[in-house]
Amino acid sequence: MARNPQQRRNERHQQPAVDAPRVRRGPSGGTKKPITVDAIVDAAFELVAAEGYEALTMRRLATALDTGPASLYAHVVNKDDLDELLIGRLCAGVEIPDPDPATWRQQLSSVCGQLRDQYLRCPGITRAALAIVPTNLETLRISEGIFAILLAGGVAPQTAAWTADALTLYVNGYCFEVSLRDGRRTAPHDAWVVSRDELLSRFRALPDTFPQTKRYAAELTAGAGHDRFDFTINLMINGLA
Known part of the structure; x- marks a missing residue:
């Protein structure tokens, strides 16, 4: 049975995520960069670096990834979930x-x-x-x-x-x-x-x-x-x- 985004989120909070990429095809038949949780987080950081945190919305992020918001919701639950992923990525850089x-x-x-x-x-x-x-x-x-x-x-x-x-x-x-x-x-x-x-x-x-x-x-x-x-x-x- 396919897992919904909420189930994936719960699993991420129990163990490191393993997010299977989904191959995408462009209009000309070329392969686009697969959408994964990591790709979403990477794009979010790039958007924040360029325009500030206030500019970060799911719609803007979808545009940056050349997709629609629905594709993002297949990987993250909502904006709060995305925020937590961003904070988690930053925290990963702290040595305890x-x-x-x-x-x-x-x-x-x-x-x-x-x-x-x-x-x-x-x-x-x-x-x-x-x-x-x-x-x-x-x-x-x-x-x-x-x-x-x-x-x-x-x-x-x-x-x-x-x-x-x-x-x-x-x-x-x-x-x-x-x-x-x-x-x-x-x-x-x-x-x-x-x-x-x-x-x-x-x-x-x-x-x-x-x-x-x-x-x-x-x-x-x-x-x-x-x-x-x-x-x-x-x-x-x-x-x-």
Whole structure:
């Protein structure tokens, strides 16, 4: 009996998927690239890289694959299923170390940094990550790894569970904020995006009813690259002590 997309999805969440390609013929008799789950995910990443996550729809994706939406639904259940496949692919690029009680804090920081870098490869994808309950095996591998590292560090199970949730939530939120900021900087009307120099100038020109903001404007606007991310992750981890 043929399996429907929902059954295939359930199977993917139990073991690595083996998706049999379907040969397609073009109008001239030439063979088109077979549609598989991997081909759909590859095309989705290309679309997001070119136009952003907001442009990713099943119809747009079908056009990119030179097929109709119905062909995609033979492999994925819906857009939420596709989002989970994308997130799972990104999570597959994160290396989870064997938990080490001597270096568990450094291990946690490393995993969070890797997850951040993977999400930033696909700007906006964390909007989907924030909206789903992870059941993809690769996504669960990340939460399992973080939880195991926390337990190895002597953190109580309930505290470890909530800390794992808080860490991944912060990573998701940070990446989403970065994607929004970077997207608006490239928009045609981006005059409202404020540089650090301009922000410093504005803070220092505030009325005296904001004495601390004026005095510590440099500190409030400090940080380059992922400095604030690293500070917050380490603050959360070290706070467990």
